[in-house]
Amino acid sequence: MILEKIKTPFNFIIFGASGDLAKLKIFPSIYELALQKRFPKQYRIYGYARTPMSNKQFRAHFKRNVKANVDKLIYNEVILNELLDHVFYQQGQYDQKKDFEAFSQKLREEKWSQKATHLAFFAIPPIAFKPIVKHLAGIQKEIGGDLKLMLEKPFGNDLKSAKALFKFVRTYFEKEDLFLIDHYLGKAAVRSIFPLRYNNAILNLLLKGEVISNIQITAMEKAGVDERIGFFEEVGIIKDMVQSHLLQILALLTMSLPVHQAPHSIQREKVDVIASLRLDNQKDIVLGQYKSYKAQKGVKKSSRTPTFAAMRCFIDSSEWYDVPIYIRAGKKLSHKHTYVVVEFKKPPYIDKNLESNKLIIELYPKEKIQIKLINDIGKEVPQYSELISEESLACHGDDCLPPYASLILDALLERRNSFLTIDEILASWHFIDEVNTCIKKKKVQMNQYKKDSEGPLQQSQLTEMDHNTWYDAKHL
Numbered sequence: 001m002i003l004e005k006i007k008t009p010f011n012f013i014i015f016g017a018s019g020d021l022a023k024l025k026i027f028p029s030i031y032e033l034a035l036q037k038r039f040p041k042q043y044r045i046y047g048y049a050r051t052p053m054s055n056k057q058f059r060a061h062f063k064r065n066v067k068a069n070v071d072k073l074i075y076n077e078v079i080l081n082e083l084l085d086h087v088f089y090q091q092g093q094y095d096q097k098k099d100f101e102a103f104s105q106k107l108r109e110e111k112w113s114q115k116a117t118h119l120a121f122f123a124i125p126p127i128a129f130k131p132i133v134k135h136l137a138g139i140q141k142e143i144g145g146d147l148k149l150m151l152e153k154p155f156g157n158d159l160k161s162a163k164a165l166f167k168f169v170r171t172y173f174e175k176e177d178l179f180l181i182d183h184y185l186g187k188a189a190v191r192s193i194f195p196l197r198y199n200n201a202i203l204n205l206l207l208k209g210e211v212i213s214n215i216q217i218t219a220m221e222k223a224g225v226d227e228r229i230g231f232f233e234e235v236g237i238i239k240d241m242v243q244s245h246l247l248q249i250l251a252l253l254t255m256s257l258p259v260h261q262a263p264h265s266i267q268r269e270k271v272d273v274i275a276s277l278r279l280d281n282q283k284d285i286v287l288g289q290y291k292s293y294k295a296q297k298g299v300k301k302s303s304r305t306p307t308f309a310a311m312r313c314f315i316d317s318s319e320w321y322d323v324p325i326y327i328r329a330g331k332k333l334s335h336k337h338t339y340v341v342v343e344f345k346k347p348p349y350i351d352k353n354l355e356s357n358k359l360i361i362e363l364y365p366k367e368k369i370q371i372k373l374i375n376d377i378g379k380e381v382p383q384y385s386e387l388i389s390e391e392s393l394a395c396h397g398d399d400c401l402p403p404y405a406s407l408i409l410d411a412l413l414e415r416r417n418s419f420l421t422i423d424e425i426l427a428s429w430h431f432i433d434e435v436n437t438c439i440k441k442k443k444v445q446m447n448q449y450k451k452d453s454e455g456p457l458q459q460s461q462l463t464e465m466d467h468n469t470w471y472d473a474k475h476l
């Protein structure tokens with residue numbers, strides 16, 4: 001397999017380089033790109049944060065965390081040491097002009113840097129976004145080259161704040177200078193949904209509202225919210241998981257297929273779906289909170305932050321208008337599992353008790369696509385056959401990269417298919433704001449559930465409304 005390399009010299013700058021995201025995901029991703037020899041001769045990786053550290057200390061921190069967070073089978077000390085020669089640290093405040101001027105001088109140390117791409121990754125809580133944007137714009141001219149920003153989700157906290165943040169960023173940077181990230185779009189399985197649909201008439205013919213009974217999207221997590229409790233208590237599961245990750249999967253699956261694979265064509269179709277989402281009333285929402293949640297430090301005794309949410313919604317278009325879409329996500333459940341089930345309508349003449357055909361897309365723990373077919377009709381108990389392709393959703397060989405590595409590579413190669421547009425972000429906030437307003441106004445009940453369970457039992461009320469049932473992960 002020929003791997004595409006980055007040809008232009010670049011500086012990759014990590015703001016918040018002392019933090020969790022940097023050490024758990026970004027350093028290992030950079031290492032995997034180095035391992036695949038994707039980088040040109042001339043490049044530098046800069047960590048920027050307030051924590052005092054020398055270059056030497058930062059390199060040791062980088063190395064320690066790569067070692068701790070990459071698979072042993074792909075750990076190569078020689079490659080890592082070569083990479084570390086390109087790694088630097090800049091201590092600075094996020095809101096001090098003088099610190100950015102000092103950083104600008106450092107960036108200009110190398111002659112090639114004047115014509116390089118400077119990609120700034122915001123691995124930083126959103127509260128620190130604005131001063132960094134402003135001060136980066138201030139040094140843009142003197143550092144030369146192309147300055148681009150990679151902004152982590154969450155982009156805003158609701159429709160209003162997302163609009164305001166975008167307006168702020170746009171006073172300093174053009175749309176083309178921005179890469180808005182949802183790291184689910186870096187996952188191999190999610191990235192393969194569009195090409196699978198685009199290239200396979202069989203699959204795509206099945207993904208039509210008129211033949212589908214319902215769609216279910218499930219993201220169960222075994223972990224709680226221990227380390228991110230402060231953040232989570234503010235946002236809850238709907239904003240954390242549904243607002244971007246799960247709505248993106250839904251959009252990729254149900255959007256009209258554009259003929260051209262250009263990013264703006266795909267993004268336009270995704271916006272259409274997200275902007276058409278409709279939730280009828282409070283009966284379409286079930287909330288849950290695991291029992292020990294309030295006992296955690298940093299959580300108010302009166303907290304109504306959901307750690308589980310299930311909802312029933314519809315796409316307001318002629319093709320999908322009566323197809324219920326059930327979405328659920330939760331923490332501290334029996335196991336970690338992410339999957340999509342597309343359940344097909346049964347022909348009117350077959351036995352009502354027979355299970356329906358299903359298309360199942362599993363994203364975690366396995367990446368696979370599965371079609372369930374009924375077989376052996378002549379026998380007393382009908383059997384099911386399964387067509388399974390575990391290859392179709394997974395990455396292959398050297399091309400396998402962790403989600404953030406894929407996105408960093410995409411940004412440095414100017415491939416924009418897997419980034420969000422502000423229109424998608426605003427459309428999803430619009431929907432999530434409606435959901436949250438409904439929860440508040442109608443005082444949707446908060447159900448307690450036991451850890452290691454399947455979540456609150458009340459979730460079945462949503463599917464029962466349409467005489468459906470949640471598809472249990474045990475069958476996968």
Ligand SMILES: NC(=O)c1ccc[n+]([C@@H]2O[C@H](COP(=O)([O-])OP(=O)(O)OC[C@H]3O[C@@H](n4cnc5c(N)ncnc54)[C@H](OP(=O)(O)O)[C@@H]3O)[C@@H](O)[C@H]2O)c1
Pocket residue numbers: 015016017018019020021022024049050051094122123124125126127128152153154
């Ligand atoms: N952690 C994850 O796995 C993960 C996954 C997806 C998305 N994200 C998103 O990625 C971003 C960073 O996450 P993270 O977990 O790495 O955050 P973090 O560890 O809390 O913060 C990263 C760094 O930012 C600086 N910082 C922290 N609080 C700050 C504040 N109030 N004002 C200014 N600087 C502050 C600190 O560096 P200094 O004090 O050294 O400057 C810290 O080391 C967040 O937007 C988060 O939602 C994280």
